[in-house]
Amino acid sequence: MSDNKQQPTVHAQSPTKGIEDAMKRIKHRVVVFSGKGGVGKTTVAVNLAYAFAESGLKVGLLDADITGPNVPQMTGLVGGLGTQGGMIVPSEVNGIKIISIASMVEGGTPIIWRGPLRSKVIDQFLGEVQWGDLDILIADLPPGTGDEVLTIAQHTSPEMAIVVTTPQEVALIDARRATNMAKKLEIKNIGIVENMSSLICPHCGEQIDLFGSGGGEKEAKKLDVLFLGKVPIDPQARAEADNGRPIVLQSPQSPISQAFIAMAAKIRETLK
């Protein structure tokens, strides 16, 4: 079935004054999404956030994956959230302001909320959080094209959508949907990231294309959107992420970190 046959289910719901005021203080809003789970959205969102911060930007990171909030795990964020004057104070980890639903519920508790409630939480994360003046706010979205994605897109007017995919066709099909959604939402800049592009064998040094390679770049050309770069598979990055240490901070010289740093520079150039 072609994407063109479907009409977008975009509900016209205006952001509150509180959201509008908060967004005005944030220079650039960027959303990270994908058609599929497990392709590396959170990994990309977290490492780009730190790559931006290392280059001197004031960065906010919004964990908008309400039912699978992984940002705290990957950034080492512990503890709950504070409030001040009726506003939520974001947590700060290594200089980045972070908000996640995981800071409000006990670990392992399932978050079984329907779409409208998830959207309501997103609105609170936008309008009732003391983000202050930021250069960039990155939203790590849930997989797919559901309610939260629409809410964020309508209420933050993002200037850029980053679509994360892995190189194999089943991931690319979903990345195509996500890219077409970004187009329908009229997000000005759309860029594709090919994650888990290849693995360097730790024993023989040979490059293994576990999921193929080059699919993301080809897809970007076909869809006439930016290609932001390839990110290799790095087992150390996975291990560090599991322990709350983003690889960009932990091993900035490694090929995977250099890929994120180059990508961040490309995004800054695009947003200028």
Ligand SMILES: Nc1ncnc2c1ncn2[C@@H]1O[C@H](COP(=O)(O)OP(=O)(O)O)[C@@H](O)[C@H]1O
């Ligand atoms: N390039 C990579 N190299 C090694 N591990 C990766 C890479 N990208 C993602 N991972 C790991 O794959 C898993 C899924 O990534 P994640 O960022 O949580 O995906 P998503 O947010 O799309 O569900 C995580 O354990 C993460 O550490």
Ligand SMILES: [Mg+2]
């Ligand atoms: Mg995730």
